Amino acid sequence: MGSIGLSQGFLLAAEGRDVDFMIHGLIRFELFGQELWITTTHVSVLIVMAVLLAFAVAANSRMKRAEEIPGAFQNVVELIVEMLDKMVSGSMGKYAGKFVNYISALFLFIFVSNISGLFGLRPPTADYGVTLPLGLITFGIIQYNNIKYNKVGAFTGLFQPLPFLFPINLIGEIAVPFSLSLRLFGNVLSGTVMMSLIYQLLSRFAIGWPGILHIYFDVFSGAIQTYVFCMLTMAFTAQKMPESDS
Numbered sequence: 001m002g003s004i005g006l007s008q009g010f011l012l013a014a015e016g017r018d019v020d021f022m023i024h025g026l027i028r029f030e031l032f033g034q035e036l037w038i039t040t041t042h043v044s045v046l047i048v049m050a051v052l053l054a055f056a057v058a059a060n061s062r063m064k065r066a067e068e069i070p071g072a073f074q075n076v077v078e079l080i081v082e083m084l085d086k087m088v089s090g091s092m093g094k095y096a097g098k099f100v101n102y103i104s105a106l107f108l109f110i111f112v113s114n115i116s117g118l119f120g121l122r123p124p125t126a127d128y129g130v131t132l133p134l135g136l137i138t139f140g141i142i143q144y145n146n147i148k149y150n151k152v153g154a155f156t157g158l159f160q161p162l163p164f165l166f167p168i169n170l171i172g173e174i175a176v177p178f179s180l181s182l183r184l185f186g187n188v189l190s191g192t193v194m195m196s197l198i199y200q201l202l203s204r205f206a207i208g209w210p211g212i213l214h215i216y217f218d219v220f221s222g223a224i225q226t227y228v229f230c231m232l233t234m235a236f237t238a239q240k241m242p243e244s245d246s
Contacts (some may be wrong), residue, residue, distance in 0.1 A: 023127060028219070041127040048112050048124060080108075091234040095241055099234065102141070107230050114188055114222030117195070123218075125225075126189040129180065135181030138233045142176065146240035154240075180232060187225045191217030 025037035059077045066074060084104040089096040124130045146154040157170040195217055197232045 023122070041124055041130060042123050044113070044116060044124045045130065046123045047121060048109065048116055052108055052112060058103065061149070068194055072241075088234065091231060092238050095238065099237065103234060107140075109227055110134070110184070110229055111223060111226040114226060115218050117192065119220045123188050123192060123222075125184055126192045128185045131181040131188075132177070134184070134229070135177035135179075138180060138236070139177035141233075142236050142240060143173075145237055148240050176236060180229060184225050184229050189223060190222040191221055 024040050026040065026043065027038040029036055029038075058073070058224075062074050062077060063214060071079065081104075084107060086101060087107075088100045088103050092099055113130070115123075117123050143154075150157065158173070159166050160169075193212060198213065
C-alpha cells in the first residue's frame with residue numbers, strides 16, 4: 001500500500017475495517033480438472049511487466065532518435081543504463097557482457113515490484129511464488145556456467161577440500177535459490193505487513209506521517225533488497241568462472 005494506497009488505507013481505517021495484506025483470489029477456473037485462481041499477485045505482476053515493457057518501448061524509441069543535448073527522459077534512460085552497466089562490470093569484469101542483460105532485467109523487475117506498493121499494489125515480491133522462481137532461474141544460470149566452464153570439476157569440486165565435506169558442499173549449493181528467494185520475500189513481506197498494521201492499529205493518527213515509513217519500506221529497503229539480490233547473483237555466478245578464461 002503506497003502513496004495512492006494511502007487514501008485507501010485512511011478510508012479503511014476510518015470505516016473501522018481491517019487493512020488487508022493477504023493474497024486474494026480474483027478469478028477461479030478449472031484446467032485439466034484442477035482448480036486454479038488468478039490472484040492479486042498475478043495482476044500485480046502483469047501491471048509491473050506492462051510498465052516495464054512500456055518503458056522499454058519508449059526508451060528504445062527515444063534512443064533511436066537520441067539528441068546531442070538530451071532531454072529529461074533521455075537523461076533518465078542513459079543514467080539507468082550507465083548505472084547498471086557499471087554495477088555489472090564492477091562485479092563480473094570481463095564476463096559482464098554475457099550477463100548485463102539478465103542482471104539489468106532482474107534489477108528493474110525486482111525494483112519496480114518492490115516499490116509498486118507506492119501505487120496501491122500489493123508488491124509481487126511479497127509472494128514467495130514470485131521470489132522462488134527468481135531464485136531458481138538464478139540457480140540454473142549459476143550451475144549452467146559452473147558446468148560450462150569447469151566441466152567435470154563442477155562435480156568433483158563438491159568433494160573439495162576433503163571428500164567427507166561433500167554433504168555440506170552439496171547443501172551449500174542447493175541452499176542458494178532458497179536463501180536468495182527467502183531473503184527478498186521476507187524483507188518485502190515484512191514491510192507490507194508493518195505498514196498494514198500501522199494503518200490498522202493507529203488509524204486515527206495515520207495522517208501524513210506514515211508517508212515517511214513508506215519511503216523507507218517501499219523505496220529505501222526495496223532498493224537495498226534489489227541490489228543485494230543482484231549482487232549475490234553476480235557473486236555466485238562469477239565464483240564458478242575461471243580467472244584465466246576469456
